[in-house]
Amino acid sequence: MKHYIKRLDKRILIGLGFVSVGVLYLKVLSPTFNIHIPCPIKHVTGFDCPGCGMTRLSLSLLEGDLYQAFRYNSLIFILIPLFMVYYYSVSKGKKKMSDYLLYSMLIMTVLFGILRNVPMFSFLAPTLV
Template sequence: MKAAGRVTLLALVVGLGAAALVWALGRDPGLPSSCGWNRWTGLYCPGCGMTRALEALLKGDGWNAFRFNPLGMILMPLGFIGLAPSLWAWLRGQPPKRPLNMSTRQALGWVAVVVAFGVLRNLPWVPFCWLAPGGR
């Protein structure tokens, strides 16, 4: 992709991000979940609460963002840090860097953490119920 195309795509992404920010600032993060998995099964998936968490974070409410999805609020900055070198290389027209340099064992470990979080946040006992979106 040529430099002009990269700049255009970046401007589009920034514009969409700004539109999402305006939308989020006008919405109440406490609104009920729209997660299909939750509506279908009544259970919380590992990602349940992330939309509301991002809305709360955009409004500067870090505590509620963490309450809606604690694991997501921990992993999201790590993901951005991991992808930043690739984005920087792409903007300069270089081949992307390998964003997450981890072994198969490490990747399976992260998958196990996410799956365990998904199971634990559905248990009805303290302290596990605190992992549900908004803490039950």
């Protein structure tokens, strides 16, 4: 039991470290030095990838604007709960369920990436700044 708690504490500290670095980047470095993370897919193809809008989503969440965060990238609001269920099913050894969830999330991500570039589904594209 002690070993598990020690490992969990290490994971929490590593996660908090990543979150801290992310907040430092989003709230201090990016606005001060005008440093932004460019999307290589958008740059090369001109199309929005499934992850386009994530930096702006993060900034909106930090400001408490849930609606605008959803407008930047709605997929993440579906994937995070599914990933939590996936992680739980893996930890409980439910291979069939975890495989189903993993493939479902992959298919959703690919479809989201395609559909957000189709004019009929332009509401899925990140809103302009």
